[in-house]
Amino acid sequence: MNDYRNLDLHVIKQQIAGLAAIREAASFVMEEEVDFNPLRIRHNCEETSEALKILKEGNVISFDGIKNVNPLLEKADRNMALTGLELKNILVFHHHSQRIKKQFEKFDPDLNIRDYSDSISVSEKVFHRVEDCIDNSGEIKESATERLRNICSELTRCEKDLLSRAQNFIEKHQSSLQEASIYVRNERITFLIKNSDKNKYNGYVYGTSSSGLASYVEPASFIEANNRKLKLMQDKEEEIERILRELSYLVSSVSDLYYHNFESLLKLCAVFAKAQYGQDHGGIIPRICNTPYFDFKDLAHPLIDPKQVVSNSYRLYEPYQGIVISGSNTGGKTVSLKTIGLLSVMHQCGLHIPAADGSNLPVFRNI
Numbered sequence: 001m002n003d004y005r006n007l008d009l010h011v012i013k014q015q016i017a018g019l020a021a022i023r024e025a026a027s028f029v030m031e032e033e034v035d036f037n038p039l040r041i042r043h044n045c046e047e048t049s050e051a052l053k054i055l056k057e058g059n060v061i062s063f064d065g066i067k068n069v070n071p072l073l074e075k076a077d078r079n080m081a082l083t084g085l086e087l088k089n090i091l092v093f094h095h096h097s098q099r100i101k102k103q104f105e106k107f108d109p110d111l112n113i114r115d116y117s118d119s120i121s122v123s124e125k126v127f128h129r130v131e132d133c134i135d136n137s138g139e140i141k142e143s144a145t146e147r148l149r150n151i152c153s154e155l156t157r158c159e160k161d162l163l164s165r166a167q168n169f170i171e172k173h174q175s176s177l178q179e180a181s182i183y184v185r186n187e188r189i190t191f192l193i194k195n196s197d198k199n200k201y202n203g204y205v206y207g208t209s210s211s212g213l214a215s216y217v218e219p220a221s222f223i224e225a226n227n228r229k230l231k232l233m234q235d236k237e238e239e240i241e242r243i244l245r246e247l248s249y250l251v252s253s254v255s256d257l258y259y260h261n262f263e264s265l266l267k268l269c270a271v272f273a274k275a276q277y278g279q280d281h282g283g284i285i286p287r288i289c290n291t292p293y294f295d296f297k298d299l300a301h302p303l304i305d306p307k308q309v310v311s312n313s314y315r316l317y318e319p320y321q322g323i324v325i326s327g328s329n330t331g332g333k334t335v336s337l338k339t340i341g342l343l344s345v346m347h348q349c350g351l352h353i354p355a356a357d358g359s360n361l362p363v364f365r366n367i
Contacts, residue, residue, distance in 0.1 A: 004034065004367070007342040008303055012277075012351070019276045021063035024262075025269035032270075034348045038288055038363045043112065044350025045285045050111045051275035052352070061103065063269045069093045070262060076252040081244045085138030087130055090251055090258070094127045097261045100268065113271055116264045123254040130247055140240045148239045155232040162189050162225050169219065176200065178214035187233065188226040190216040278352035285352055287360040293317050297356035301339040302346075314340060341367050 003010050010030075017026035035041050054061065072086050082090070097120050104117030133144040142152040166182045166189050174180060176197040183190045185206035192214045198205060201219035208215045218226065281302060298311040310332070316323055325333045343353040344364050353359075 002034070004341070004345050007338055007345060007367075009034075009342060009345050009349075011303060012342070012346060013349075016273050016277045016351075019280075020269050020273040022066050022068075022266060022269045024068055025063070025266045025273065028266055028270045029273060032349060034345045034367075035350075036348065036363060036365055038290075041348050041350065041363060042288055045347070047112050047271050048274045048278060048350050048352065049285050050113050051271045052278050054107065055272070055275055055279055059103075061100075061268075061272050063100075063265065063272070065092070066096045066265055066269070067093065068262060070259060073251065073255040073258055076248045077255055079252070080248070081241065082248045082251065083138070084134055084140055084244065087244070087247055087251070088134050088136075088138035091127055091130050091134060093258065093262070094122060094130075097258070097265070098122050100265060113268065116268045116271075119264050120261050121257045122261075123257060126250045126254050129250060133243055133247060140243055144243050145239065148236065148243065151232055151236045151239060155229065155236060158225065158229045158232055162222070162229060165222070165225065166191075169221075178209060183216055185216050185218075187230055188218050189222055190218045193217045274351055281352070281354060283352035283354040284357055284359065286347060286355065289360045289362050291318070292321075292362055294361035295359060296340065296343070296361065297359045299339055299343060299359070300354040301335060301342065302354050303342075304335075312336060312339075 013030050013032075017029045020026040020029060035044065051061075067089065069090050072082060072090055075086070076082055101117050101120040101122065104114060107114060133141055135141050140148070143149055163182070169191065170177065170180050170182070173191075173193075176193050178192040178194050181192065183192060188206070190206055192209055193201070193216075194214050195208075195212075198215045198217050201217060201221070203217050203219040203221075203223065206216040206218065283302075286296075293316050294314070295317070296312075296314040298313055300306075300309045300311040312332075314323065314336070325336055327333055343355065344361060344367060346353050347361065348363060
């Protein structure tokens with residue numbers, strides 16, 4: 001890969017990459033090579049011009065918040081259960097895909113860049129189900145299934161009953177308690193009971209206090225209720241895991257669509273980054289000519305301060321085969337050569353160049 005570092009093309013690319021909201025789109029811009037196929041160059045230039053026209057018409061095309069979910073899709077494809085947060089991230093990507101697709105539907109259907117948005121496909125059925133099950137924080141909703149809803153309701157009743165019984169126990173047995181508080185050990189309700197009374201309640205001991213004067217005791221009267229709570233907690237966890245496996249399978253069934261969606265969004269983001277660069281820096285898309293001659297009008301180096309840069313016009317026409325540039329040291333000969341070279345490779349990357357209308361140039365096979 002020739003990155004034309006001697007012409008500072010990488011600096012132009014870095015500026016464009018900085019305008020790309022999707023991280024991978026920035027990498028796409030940096031890795032894009034100079035093209036030598038006139039048809040592809042013309043197509044790429046047309047895409048950039050179309051995107052620039054959309055921006056100049058006041059449309060805001062936002063790619064903010066779009067993240068690469070391909071690793072999550074691959075995880076689902078390997079029959080691994082996604083977490084609730086991972087499913088939420090894929091759901092967010094789904095909404096972004098929907099948004100971009102819908103936004104482009106109002107633009108001219110003959111635009112080249114409509115090919116990218118038109119190729120975006122979304123599965124409403126699958127992600128309606130995901131949305132029904134996952135809340136905004138990535139947790140499984142209690143309403144996700146009827147079984148989970150019933151388990152959660154029963155668990156709430158069980159916990160309320162345990163709390164009520166624990167408060168009654170504290171009121172009745174204050175003389176035995178080191179502290180009038182409820183403690184949870186191993187997910188079980190216990191009480192800090194003085195060692196002199198710890199065997200009085202025929203329960204289980206779950207350790208002693210830091211002072212060694214009392215023990216954490218689960219009275220025998222609480223064992224069955226604690227067991228019931230733990231069983232419900234286990235049932236809830238198992239149902240949540242089942243739901244996550246179900247949703248992960250559904251995501252896997254449409255993963256090919258969303259791999260493609262990310263690729264389409266990357267390309268769109270890169271095109272609009274190029275267009276934004278053109279809008280920020282001005283310039284034109286020159287006409288491609290089929291001869292080895294060129295006509296640059298008011299050409300300016302894009303990396304020189306606009307207040308200081310000197311624009312020049314350069315023309316090579318038949319029957320001449322070269323141009324001799326002469327002048328004193330620091331007279332601008334090297335800048336002229338690098339300007340022509342840089343703007344030529346920029347054009348062959350589908351970029352606007354800082355020149356005047358009427359400029360035309362061939363596709364250079366070697367620079």
